[in-house]
Amino acid sequence: MSTSNSRIYFDNAATTALDAEVLDAMMPYLTDKFGNPSSIYSYGRESRLAIENARKSVAKILNAHPAEIFFTSGGTESSNTAITASVRDLGCTQIITSPIEHHATLHTVEHLACRGEATLNYVQLLSDGHVDLDHLEQLLSEHDGKTLVTLMHANNEVGNLLDLHAVGEMCKKYGAIFHSDTVQTVGHYPLDLRAAPVHFISAASHKFHGPKGVGILYINENVKIKPMINGGSQERNMRAGTENLYGIVGFAKALELATARFASDSAYIRDLKMYMKDQVAQAIPEVTFNGDVDGRSLYTVLSVSFPKTEKSEMILFNLDIQNICVSGGSACTSGADQGSHVIRAINHNPNQVTVRFSFSRYNTKEEVDQVVSKLKDMI
Numbered sequence: 001m002s003t004s005n006s007r008i009y010f011d012n013a014a015t016t017a018l019d020a021e022v023l024d025a026m027m028p029y030l031t032d033k034f035g036n037p038s039s040i041y042s043y044g045r046e047s048r049l050a051i052e053n054a055r056k057s058v059a060k061i062l063n064a065h066p067a068e069i070f071f072t073s074g075g076t077e078s079s080n081t082a083i084t085a086s087v088r089d090l091g092c093t094q095i096i097t098s099p100i101e102h103h104a105t106l107h108t109v110e111h112l113a114c115r116g117e118a119t120l121n122y123v124q125l126l127s128d129g130h131v132d133l134d135h136l137e138q139l140l141s142e143h144d145g146k147t148l149v150t151l152m153h154a155n156n157e158v159g160n161l162l163d164l165h166a167v168g169e170m171c172k173k174y175g176a177i178f179h180s181d182t183v184q185t186v187g188h189y190p191l192d193l194r195a196a197p198v199h200f201i202s203a204a205s206h207k208f209h210g211p212k213g214v215g216i217l218y219i220n221e222n223v224k225i226k227p228m229i230n231g232g233s234q235e236r237n238m239r240a241g242t243e244n245l246y247g248i249v250g251f252a253k254a255l256e257l258a259t260a261r262f263a264s265d266s267a268y269i270r271d272l273k274m275y276m277k278d279q280v281a282q283a284i285p286e287v288t289f290n291g292d293v294d295g296r297s298l299y300t301v302l303s304v305s306f307p308k309t310e311k312s313e314m315i316l317f318n319l320d321i322q323n324i325c326v327s328g329g330s331a332c333t334s335g336a337d338q339g340s341h342v343i344r345a346i347n348h349n350p351n352q353v354t355v356r357f358s359f360s361r362y363n364t365k366e367e368v369d370q371v372v373s374k375l376k377d378m379i
Contacts, residue, residue, distance in 0.1 A: 007323045008367045012207075013156050013184060013301050013358035014327055018250075019209035025253035026211065029246040037243050038234065047245050054252035058216060061259050062186070064193040070217045070235050071248050075183040076104040077228075078202030078217035079150075082179040083108045085225035086148040086200075087118045090177055093145035094119045098131055099345040100157070104202075105150055105181055106341075118148070129160045129291045129346040133170070140174040147174065152181040153201075154188075157342040157356055158291030159301035161185075168197030177223075183207055183215075184298060187258040188266070199223050205247070209360070210254025214247030265361045270299035272359050272368060277302055279372045284379050290347050290354065300359050303343075305352035312353045312379050319355075322374050327356045 009017070029050065035043030037051055051071070059066040072078045083105065086092045095109045095118045113120035121139050124132040131151060140147055149171050154161045164180060171178040179200040182191065186201070187208025193201070200223070204215040219225065231240035258265070280287055290303035306312045316328050328340065343354045357371075 007325065008363075008371060009325045010357045010359065010363065010367070010371065011325045011327050012360040012363075013298075013356065015206045015212065016209045016360050017362060018211060019254060019257060021257060022210055022250050022253045026246040026250045029249050037245060038232070051243055051245065051248050054248045057252045058255055061255055062191050062193050062218065063195070064218055065221055067236070068193070068218055068221050070219060070238055071243060071251070072215045072217050072228075072239065073213055073244070074206070074215035075102070075181065075202045075204040078200075078204075078215050079104045079179070079181050080108050081217055081225075081228045082200035082202065082219075083148065083150055084112065085228075086150075086177045086179065087112050089225040090148075090223065091146050092118060092148035092177055094121065094139075094143045094147040096121050096123055096136065096139050096147060096149045096151075096176075098123050098125065098151055100125065100129065100155055100342040101150070101152055102156055102181055102183070103341075105152070109150065119143075123151070125345060128295070129155070129158055130296070131162060131167075133163075133166060136167070137170055140170065140176060147171075147176040148179065149176050150179040150181070152184070154182075154184040154298045154301075155291065155342060156184050156301070157340055158303045158346060159184075159293070159298035160291045161296040161298065163296075164196055164198065172197050184300075186216075187255055188262075188298070188300060190259070190262060193218060193220075205251040205254050208254050208258045211247050211250040214244050214251045216251065261361070266299055268361060269359050269363075272363055272365065273299055273302050273357075275365055276357060276359075276368045276372070279368060280304055280375065283372050283376045288347075288352070290343065302357045302359075303354060304357065305343075305347060305349065305354045306375075306379055308351045308353050309379065315353055315355060315375075315378055318378050319371075319374065324371055324374065327358075328354060 035047045037047040055066045055069050059069050097109050099122050112118050124135040126132050168178050178198050180198050182201045183204050186203035199220045201218045206212040227238050229240045286307045288305045
């Protein structure tokens with residue numbers, strides 16, 4: 001999506017542009033339909049109805065029950081809630097995660113471990129960055145108490161996809177609770193929660209052309225946890241506070257559009273990613289690609305490691321000057337450039353500089369060509 005100053009935006013895994021149709025769906029709730037959803041007069045009932053219709057729509061698309069969908073402020077809140085509740089309410093005494101999770105997960109599990117509320121184990125990774133399922137089974141079998149397994153469905157930096165069913169079935173076998181951060185996959189892949197053996201998933205609408213500040217936590221109906229925020233009866237007594245009405249309407253609309261366009265958009269974006277991979281490899285033969293780039297991987301993300309030189313060390317800065325938006329590690333920490341914990345865990349090569357390119361339906365091959373020619377000059 002080119003803006004007036006011809007900016008090229010290749011950082012869609014960080015956030016996406018708001019779809020015009022989503023904004024149209026939200027507008028009435030930002031203007032005329034401003035009633036408090038908890039008020040009993042018709043104005044409030046209209047807002048309440050909008051929220052419940054959004055919940056039904058989201059549940060239908062994800063093949064869940066509306067009572068299993070809770071609206072939150074986004075992926076971070078959803079993951080924090082699921083992980084903390086698994087330990088405090090569901091009695092998990094061990095947490096198993098991976099070293100390449102999003103910080104919303106890693107910082108939460110570290111906090112619980114530091115407080116002595118649970119022991120923490122990291123599952124090993126295979127050379128291509130996938131989770132070692134044999135090691136996961138070993139960790140599950142060695143623990144006597146109840147375990148929480150929290151593993152992301154797709155890695156936000158290198159794009160590797162987890163086999164959700166294999167992990168879910170393994171958790172079932174050992175009576176473990178399974179939470180998956182599906183922030184990079186909801187709105188990008190069809191998910192069937194009736195068929196997926198998972199207790200919790202987290203999602204955020206700004207990853208699929210919806211508004212920022214709104215997400216969902218799916219809680220399987222067989223799981224009972226205590227309220228996340230106290231003070232009111234909103235979200236079926238689970239999350240007090242006046243609902244983010246227009247955000248919720250926007251979440252549902254964005255998910256509806258993403259689902260309707262899945263076949264065409266995913267094919268188009270995958271083609272763009274592979275085109276860029278080929279063009280970069282031709283232009284700069286010394287590059288390497290991180291993760292399982294040709295295999296089980298997001299069609300939206302391409303992680304490239306360039307040989308480190310005096311020129312390439314400034315690559316992010318130079319791309320930014322050229323009005324090209326990309327990220328080094330994860331954008332959520334781009335202000336403090338400590339390098340990426342994900343790249344360190346998968347490909348610890350100090351002689352490389354890693355850049356993540358991530359695409360959306362608004363990007364074009366012309367943009368790829370422009371970026372590749374700029375990269376060639378910079379390396």
